Amino acid sequence: MANMREIKERIISIKDIMKITNAMYLISSSKLKKARAALERTEPYSDSLQYTIHHILKHAEVAEHPFFDLGRDKPESEKMYGYIVITGDKGLCGAYNHNILKLAEAELKKHKNTTLYVIGSVGRSYFLRTGQNVDAEFLYSAQDPKLFYARRIQETLTELFLAGRLDEIHVIYTDMQRNTEVPKCFKLLPLERDDFAETDMDEEDRHDIAVFEPSPEEVLDTLVPNYIKGVIYGALTESFCSEQNARMTAMDAATTSAKDMIAQLTLDYNRARQAAITQEITEIVGGARAQKK
């Protein structure tokens, strides 16, 4: 009999968990819809931004600018690498956080001196626990990416870069590709001309040498921060969208397996009940027969 009660209790608790996973599924699917719309709105901007910067750098004759500063001939042991790592604020989203942290770990192993700028509390607590060098004042949430945050992040980092406290800045984020999330690492600064992948868009009509107005330095002074802000904003929206998608898939899978478990347990429960009834009948029949004699 105890067996029956145990099974019943398990079914109830699984049903309760299923309510949670189902609710989370619904929430993340509606958030995903919003995030996807935001992503679609920024995609033309960030795509052509990438392309235009590439084009500008290729066709402009700018000799020297701090953002191209590769002349930091420091030995590798003195170079400081900054990483912006974008993780989620919460767990329960499948392998999303795990994947991004794994990639970040792999990147961190490559260099001796690293500082982390973590967005999202999951990554923050993870890196603090593993004793990494995390910038404690860099506090941003991964929820609801806004251009305003991207601008502040950009200002903090370009300041550090121009002051020579960081020699290279990379972004580690999750890219949304159709329905899969791909963790990626992208170099932000310093700019290198060949970093910008050649795209075979209308390249022929773009071989004029452009002039910079009012002056190359002034234009690059505003253009590069603008570009960095755009990239950070793009990375934030991509990551947010990926997180919601990962959570939705994970919660959908959890709900499905909860249903499977309930089906199996109901079967077990019925079997146990049947066994109990059969046993009772056998006992009654046996007792009656014993009395007859």
Add this chain to the structure above:
Amino acid sequence: MAAFKLDILAADRNFFHGEAESLQFPSTDGMRGVLPGHEAMICCLTAGELRFKVNGEWQRAVVSDGFVEVMPDFVRIFADSVERPEEIDRRRAEAAKERAQERLRQQLSTRQYVHTQMALKRAMARINATK
């Protein structure tokens, strides 16, 4: 009439894509005009009012910071935000202007000062466009 391809891209929307005959935009050193066949040029955009002519009709938009890529046959404008004058919430812009002016009276760090000035500029551009 001669025309060039014009793309106006904001960080959160694709504002305009099509043929235009003329364009005027606020740059860091004053208003600039672009006609078809303009020399290749990269320029900074600042908060203000932008005008472009489509089919003989001038259209207006309020932009914030960004940059402009001018090529003989096309122009691309990248800005943080682009709005039509009729989309602007005048009262919000006025509140923002007052807030910025109030902040400018206080002691600010350099960065805060730049932020506030930019905010003031954006608010002024919005207010001027709705006049």
